[in-house]
Amino acid sequence: MKIAIVVSRFNSGVTSKLLRGAEECLERRRAQRKHLAVFSCPGAFELPQVADKLAASGTWDAIVCLGAVIRGQTPHFDYVARGAAHGIQDVALKRGIPVIFGVLTTENEEQALARAGGNRGNKGWDAAEAAVDMVALFRTMKRSGKRR
Numbered sequence: 001m002k003i004a005i006v007v008s009r010f011n012s013g014v015t016s017k018l019l020r021g022a023e024e025c026l027e028r029r030r031a032q033r034k035h036l037a038v039f040s041c042p043g044a045f046e047l048p049q050v051a052d053k054l055a056a057s058g059t060w061d062a063i064v065c066l067g068a069v070i071r072g073q074t075p076h077f078d079y080v081a082r083g084a085a086h087g088i089q090d091v092a093l094k095r096g097i098p099v100i101f102g103v104l105t106t107e108n109e110e111q112a113l114a115r116a117g118g119n120r121g122n123k124g125w126d127a128a129e130a131a132v133d134m135v136a137l138f139r140t141m142k143r144s145g146k147r148r
């Protein structure tokens with residue numbers, strides 16, 4: 001199973017923890033290091049474009065997108081959060097491989113840290129697990145399609 005992780009550098013104190021969670025999950029699920037790659041981009045808004053290029057390469061079975069959009073005081077939040085969510089979904093539907101939305105959208109940094117290995121779990125881990133599950137599901141669907 002070849003999995004690419006794209007992680008944004010904006011709010012890196014949070015996203016580095018999401019990345020660690022995702023890597024730990026993949027290690028636990030026995031993904032081989034040589035079949036994983038990590039790419040970093042400036043912010044969550046850029047995640048879909050990087051994911052699209054990776055998906056177009058045909059190299060990866062799934063792509064995990066990790067980011068943290070924290071509301072703060074500006075309407076910028078809504079544009080970035082919506083752009084990331086819709087963009088990632090568009091790539092998944094267009095390219096036909098799992099492209100996982102591991103992007104936190106929170107009111108403040110405290111809420112984000114709680115979901116990046118704090119007392120609310122680690123969304124990076126959850127995103128990696130979703131990728132593994134989706135690849136397995138697609139393989140099952142492919143096999144059952146062949147039997148008919």
Ligand code: INI
Pocket residue numbers: 008010011042043044045046067068069070071072076077080
């Ligand atoms: N990018 C994030 O990943 N998280 C944020 O909270 C954020 N805010 O709030 O501005 C953010 N902005 C940068 C954006 O993702 C792009 O990198 C930038 O607009 C350049 O396209």
